[in-house]
Amino acid sequence: xxxxxxxxxxxxxxxxxxxxxxxxxxxxxxxxxxxxxxxxxxxxxxxxxxxxxxxxxxxxxxxxxxxxxxxxxxxxxxxxxxxxxxxxxxxxxxxxxxxxxxxxxxxxxxxxxxxxxxxxxxxxxxxxxxxxxxxxxxxxxxxxxxxxxxxxxxxxxxxxxxxxxxxxxxxxxxxxxxxxxxxxxxxxxxxxxxxxxxxxxxxxxxxxxxxxxxxxxxxxxxxxxxxxxxxxxxxxxx
Amino acid sequence: xxxxxxxxxxxxxxxxxxxxxxxxxxxxxxxxxxxxxxxxxxxxxxxxxxxxxxxxxxxxxxxxxxxxxxxxxxxxxxxxxxxxxxxxxxxxxxxxxxxxxxxxxxxxxxxxxxxxxxxxxxxxxxxxxxxxxxxxxxxxxxxxxxxxxxxxxxxxxxxxxxxxxxxxxxxxxxxxxxxxxxxxxxxxxxxxxxxxxxxxxxxxxxxxxxxxxxxxxxxxxxxxxxxxxxxxxxxxxx
DNA sequence: GTGTACGTTTATGTATACGTTATTACCGCC
DNA sequence: GGCGGTAATAACGTATACATAAACGTACAC
Numbered sequence: 278x279x280x281x282x283x284x285x286x287x288x289x290x291x292x293x294x295x296x297x298x299x300x301x302x303x304x305x306x307x308x309x310x311x312x313x314x315x316x317x318x319x320x321x322x323x324x325x326x327x328x329x330x331x332x333x334x335x336x337x338x339x340x341x342x343x344x345x346x347x348x349x350x351x352x353x354x355x356x357x358x359x360x361x362x363x364x365x366x367x368x369x370x371x372x373x374x375x376x377x378x379x380x381x382x383x384x385x386x387x388x389x390x391x392x393x394x395x396x397x398x399x400x401x402x403x404x405x406x407x408x409x410x411x412x413x414x415x416x417x418x419x420x421x422x423x424x425x426x427x428x429x430x431x432x433x434x435x436x437x438x439x440x441x442x443x444x445x446x447x448x449x450x451x452x453x454x455x456x457x458x459x460x461x462x463x464x465x466x467x468x469x470x471x472x473x474x475x476x477x478x479x480x481x482x483x484x485x486x487x488x489x490x491x492x493x494x495x496x497x498x499x500x501x502x503x504x505x506x507x508x509x510x511x512x513x514x515x
Numbered sequence: 516x517x518x519x520x521x522x523x524x525x526x527x528x529x530x531x532x533x534x535x536x537x538x539x540x541x542x543x544x545x546x547x548x549x550x551x552x553x554x555x556x557x558x559x560x561x562x563x564x565x566x567x568x569x570x571x572x573x574x575x576x577x578x579x580x581x582x583x584x585x586x587x588x589x590x591x592x593x594x595x596x597x598x599x600x601x602x603x604x605x606x607x608x609x610x611x612x613x614x615x616x617x618x619x620x621x622x623x624x625x626x627x628x629x630x631x632x633x634x635x636x637x638x639x640x641x642x643x644x645x646x647x648x649x650x651x652x653x654x655x656x657x658x659x660x661x662x663x664x665x666x667x668x669x670x671x672x673x674x675x676x677x678x679x680x681x682x683x684x685x686x687x688x689x690x691x692x693x694x695x696x697x698x699x700x701x702x703x704x705x706x707x708x709x710x711x712x713x714x715x716x717x718x719x720x721x722x723x724x725x726x727x728x729x730x731x732x733x734x735x736x737x738x739x740x741x742x743x744x745x746x747x748x749x750x751x752x753x
Numbered sequence: 754g755t756g757t758a759c760g761t762t763t764a765t766g767t768a769t770a771c772g773t774t775a776t777t778a779c780c781g782c783c
Numbered sequence: 784g785g786c787g788g789t790a791a792t793a794a795c796g797t798a799t800a801c802a803t804a805a806a807c808g809t810a811c812a813c
Contacts (some may be wrong), residue, residue: 281708300770302797304520325763325764325765326764327765328763335798336798336799337765337798337799338796338798338799339796339797339798341766342580345583345584349584349587357766357805358763358764359764360765371679374678376626376674376679377619377679377682378678379622380621381615384618422732438610438614440589440611440612440615440689441611441614444682448678482570539766563795564794564795565795574767574768575769575795576766576768577766579796580766595775595794595795595796596774596792597776597795597797598795636761
């Protein structure tokens, strides 16, 4: 994975254009974040501030502020005189991220179960779990991945803990690229899909301990699976 | 808790002067962060960018960058035309933070126990636990609080998970003021101190499950205690 | 061919300027 | 006194300028 500069010929502004928001900082932040997460920029990719600012049609000032935010979120690093660099994610990083998600989501499942949620409150989670099942049946891996993300996002939101939601989102962002790259290297996600329904059922039943255990087991199995893939394919950085 | 402006007469630059670092951003970041965490600035406190920049002897540019970082860390909010405001921490926030710390530190204890640490590696944690004991015996609450922080910091560092360390540090930062304010409102921390030793022993023995349970129980009891204090004293924001 | 020295270029970190608009102060009226 | 309208002020968000020093390219010596 060699480092690429912003002058790489396959990069044009139109491939991920800035979508205007209320502020230039926000525009830059969202645009750049998207590029990192969706692998439009590969790991290690570099670009200078002035180049990015020109491309996004703004001065360096808001662009820098966006980069500071992205750096705080662990998605890029800002290197003096070398601009920004997309932070590669190593296998160790993935282990760390997955350990975090395991702890956070197990806690989220427990908190959700304790809250005695209504059918309406549980619906988005149930819908997401059902969507993973439909996608699996239709053998549509991309739809499955999207539904999987939705499941996990909805799960942490049901915890009612804002900080947990925020941190889990950042963990998911950091892992997103690796998830996408390895999506077709893994066995069919039969276990995952079944485990989703299991977690939902435990939450619905208000069984906090069982919900915790179910979600935790789900993430632990997923962690083992992913780390095995990274090792087997000798994927050092993603 | 009324809002105070930067012109409050009891604030002078010398009470928490900027300590020069390699960059002005870093100087501002550390100075301001310290003021928030140590309650030099109370919850809700406001200050304008230009005022802070003047006080710290720099232009608004690096000052803004420092504020962006602090906002990302949940310590302040930046309000257009009103400058920055120290984010008050509500009882709900404290519940969220403690739930996070419970999940993260229990996981840290488990990971630490799994790593089969040497005596040398365990020493900082053991020393910190011993320090809480000594401070308790000497009836020195401030020393106890400091040792307690050291214990928790060392615990998460033993997890070997960098992301966990980073997130736990931020949770501790957010909770720091509330911890300090409530330090003398709680019973003598006899349980805490005994629990520290219990956790250390489980980690030393390499019993991951027991370490997880011990640290989790420790944090859960502490959570209940703190939330009860906040309710009893009608502390709405800290 | 390799290493070093030197001059030039360039990408920052920071300061300052500028345009916009939210906020505040003031005034008149009821 | 309270309310509404208007003008002035101020605090941004952003653009531009500037100083610094890192990085690069070239020439020369061994």
